[in-house]
Amino acid sequence: MSDTILTARGLKKHFKTGGGMAKSGTVRAVDDVSFDVRRGETFAIVGESGCGKSTLARLLMRLLTPTDGDVEFDGIDVRSLKGRDLTALRRDMQFVFQDPFSSLNPRMSVGKLVGEPLETHFPQMSATERRGKVAALLAKVGLRPEHAERYPHEFSGGQRQRIGIARALASAPKLVIGDEPVSALDVSVQAQVINLLGDLRDELGLTLVIIAHDLAVIRHMSDRVAVMYLGQIVEQGDVDTVFTQPRHPYTRALLSAIPVAAHGERAPRKALEGEMPSPANPPSGCRFHTRCPYAQARCKTDNPALRATDVAEGHVAACHFFEVIAADEPDLGLADAPKRAPGAAARFALYEDAMRERATPRPRQDQE
Amino acid sequence: MRDFSLRFRGAPSDQINHVNFSVRAGKTLCVVGESGCGKSVTSLAMMGLLPPGAATIRSGEMIFEGQNLDLSDNNAMRKLRGSRMTMIFQEPMTSLNPAFRIGDQIAESVLAHRNCTKAEAHDRSLAILKRVGIPAAEKRMRDYPHQLSGGMRQRVMIAMALVNDPALLIADEPTTALDVTIQAEILELIRDLQTETDMGTIMITHDLGVVAEIADTVAVMYAGTIVETGPAERIFNDPQHPYTIGLMSSIPQLTGPRGRLSTVPGMVPTTLNMPEGCRFATRCPFAAEICSKEPPLAPLGDGHAVACHFAPLETHLEQSA
Numbered sequence: 001m002s003d004t005i006l007t008a009r010g011l012k013k014h015f016k017t018g019g020g021m022a023k024s025g026t027v028r029a030v031d032d033v034s035f036d037v038r039r040g041e042t043f044a045i046v047g048e049s050g051c052g053k054s055t056l057a058r059l060l061m062r063l064l065t066p067t068d069g070d071v072e073f074d075g076i077d078v079r080s081l082k083g084r085d086l087t088a089l090r091r092d093m094q095f096v097f098q099d100p101f102s103s104l105n106p107r108m109s110v111g112k113l114v115g116e117p118l119e120t121h122f123p124q125m126s127a128t129e130r131r132g133k134v135a136a137l138l139a140k141v142g143l144r145p146e147h148a149e150r151y152p153h154e155f156s157g158g159q160r161q162r163i164g165i166a167r168a169l170a171s172a173p174k175l176v177i178g179d180e181p182v183s184a185l186d187v188s189v190q191a192q193v194i195n196l197l198g199d200l201r202d203e204l205g206l207t208l209v210i211i212a213h214d215l216a217v218i219r220h221m222s223d224r225v226a227v228m229y230l231g232q233i234v235e236q237g238d239v240d241t242v243f244t245q246p247r248h249p250y251t252r253a254l255l256s257a258i259p260v261a262a263h264g265e266r267a268p269r270k271a272l273e274g275e276m277p278s279p280a281n282p283p284s285g286c287r288f289h290t291r292c293p294y295a296q297a298r299c300k301t302d303n304p305a306l307r308a309t310d311v312a313e314g315h316v317a318a319c320h321f322f323e324v325i326a327a328d329e330p331d332l333g334l335a336d337a338p339k340r341a342p343g344a345a346a347r348f349a350l351y352e353d354a355m356r357e358r359a360t361p362r363p364r365q366d367q368e
Numbered sequence: 369m370r371d372f373s374l375r376f377r378g379a380p381s382d383q384i385n386h387v388n389f390s391v392r393a394g395k396t397l398c399v400v401g402e403s404g405c406g407k408s409v410t411s412l413a414m415m416g417l418l419p420p421g422a423a424t425i426r427s428g429e430m431i432f433e434g435q436n437l438d439l440s441d442n443n444a445m446r447k448l449r450g451s452r453m454t455m456i457f458q459e460p461m462t463s464l465n466p467a468f469r470i471g472d473q474i475a476e477s478v479l480a481h482r483n484c485t486k487a488e489a490h491d492r493s494l495a496i497l498k499r500v501g502i503p504a505a506e507k508r509m510r511d512y513p514h515q516l517s518g519g520m521r522q523r524v525m526i527a528m529a530l531v532n533d534p535a536l537l538i539a540d541e542p543t544t545a546l547d548v549t550i551q552a553e554i555l556e557l558i559r560d561l562q563t564e565t566d567m568g569t570i571m572i573t574h575d576l577g578v579v580a581e582i583a584d585t586v587a588v589m590y591a592g593t594i595v596e597t598g599p600a601e602r603i604f605n606d607p608q609h610p611y612t613i614g615l616m617s618s619i620p621q622l623t624g625p626r627g628r629l630s631t632v633p634g635m636v637p638t639t640l641n642m643p644e645g646c647r648f649a650t651r652c653p654f655a656a657e658i659c660s661k662e663p664p665l666a667p668l669g670d671g672h673a674v675a676c677h678f679a680p681l682e683t684h685l686e687q688s689a
Binding site: 048049156157158186187188189190191192194195198213214215216217219220221243253254255257258259260262272275340341343344346347348350351352354355357 | 402403517518519520547548549550551552553555574575576577578580581604605606607608610613614615616617618619620621622628629630631632633635653654680681682
């Protein structure tokens with residue numbers, strides 16, 4: 001088995017717009033994206049709305065056919081798959097959607113919802129076997145077996161997301177793609193689902209591809225991260241490297257824009273001017289130059305390719321001048337852990353202990 | 369000088385249970401809590417925007433700019449709404465009328481509350497649009513909402529809210545629907561405008577990062593009660609209530625170790641199964657018998673107050689251990 005489970009090479013997706021009376025054009029949602037995902041890791045794709053990250057996820061799954069470029073999954077060229085082979089791909093690669101309210105059929109019971117992929121992918125399985133398997137899957141994601149009788153509307157957002165995860169796991173996939181799997185959830189529930197995904201990855205040897213816009217969530221969940229802007233990857237590397245020593249000006253801006261939940265003086269932030277240009281009409285040269293505080297004449301004409309940085313192995317950034325910028329600008333040096341009063345620190349420790357005690361006797365069950 | 373204090377004590381079917389807070393001119397109060405904790409209902413009640421008959425105000429009064437307001441008096445509220453007291457909503461697309469040009473929508477608010485000509489209203493609208501940082505404001509005045517991006521629409525909403533120089537701005541999750549870089553711009557804008565005009569702001573949010581960024585005082589709400597309140601610095605550096613602590617430990621951090629996150633187990637109870645006494649008891653790791661009695665919001669000094677029998681946790685638990 002090779003170390004790489006999923007490879008994208010020069011992936012492009014262009015959508016035609018308009019037609020009829022309207023002016024027609026092309027939206028370059030994903031434009032020449034390449035990356036490798038290693039077996040067993042969590043690979044994150046981060047970017048703001050409209051950067052093409054969801055389109056990219058759908059291309060990987062072949063829910064959309066790329067305009068150009070190749071996706072290779074476990075040694076198979078995904079692009080040419082048809083019929084039975086495509087079904088097999090869908091078994092090995094599963095999707096968890098963002099919105100737990102609209103991605104579950106309200107007229108199917110949870111048992112049916114989780115059993116459906118079993119029926120599709122393992123038609124030889126008997127109904128009794130299937131019921132047993134559904135109960136096991138529900139237990140795995142921290143729900144009770146009797147929940148199989150209920151319908152989606154009877155569950156909270158976090159529980160519905162657990163059902164979505166159980167459904168994705170039903171076909172025993174090798175790779176799970178999560179498109180904003182926790183962004184619709186409240187923080188306390190979000191933490192539960194983040195923990196669950198991490199546990200399942202370790203337990204089942206899954207590879208995860210997480211698409212998200214929340215950088216703190218990404219830092220917590222993933223090993224490597226790719227930052228997207230207007231359909232292209234602008235920076236990629238280990239999470240720790242990208243978060244502590246970002247090289248692309250966009251990554252710097254993104255990181256400094258996050259409000260940190262701690263009180264105190266904050267470093268003056270370099271807010272970005274303006275908004276993301278439309279992917280139907282991307283700027284010439286470097287696509288970020290219209291908002292980049294360091295843009296120079298060359299940036300308007302030459303689109304920079306991803307180049308290796310000297311920070312760490314495997315860390316690449318697409319900027320003509322990142323060495324110059326790095327020499328002038330100190331690394332962000334993200335804020336230290338919150339300074340808490342001694343009493344408060346003791347309280348946090350107590351809380352963590354209490355949580356651990358709760359978790360031990362019944363691992364992961366009934367957390368909701 | 370506009371110095372006002374505001375107090376609200378309401379209990380529509382006990383969804384909101386004896387909530388008190390105040391905002392000073394030029395300061396920001398952040399109300400934090402998860403979905404269903406009653407933070408939006410509280411703000412709608414303050415604006416008198418709850419649909420008639422949907423809720424009854426069981427108790428409570430509101431003092432706004434030294435005047436005692438009757439929340440059920442629609443006429444009085446209508447005069448205040450949009451002039452002295454304004455609100456920004458979470459979803460800027462659904463709160464703007466798609467069929468009218470944005471310039472006209474802002475001017476409408478001016479004409480409704482001020483005795484002025486259409487030209488004056490137009491000029492005023494244009495000035496405020498420029499102030500909130502809309503490029504080519506004159507041209508944008510003639511645009512319809514769908515022609516603007518999310519960030520621009522939120523700026524228009526802010527312009528509309530501020531065009532009559534309100535004394536109090538209520539912002540209900542104003543940046544939740546926006547990207548982080550845009551969110552940073554909007555928060556900065558609200559802060560600048562606030563220093564300029566000395567208005568009080570109530571910011572409703574679930575994002576503790578936003579709270580740390582903008583709040584002077586914080587009220588943490590859980591299931592319709594305020595469980596902890598105080599100056600932002602005290603809430604972040606010296607949180608007392610188990611819910612506040614649980615909430616803060618659930619946030620993935622940008623620094624520090626990346627182990628498992630602590631969580632708040634379970635779900636927010638609904639009005640149908642609201643526990644007696646402390647409403648957090650069903651999810652609290654430290655809950656004991658005494659928690660079936662409602663804990664008072666006990667002051668700890670410097671305006672910091674917490675509703676927990678066990679505060680401060682560390683000393684209480686050590687004694688019992």
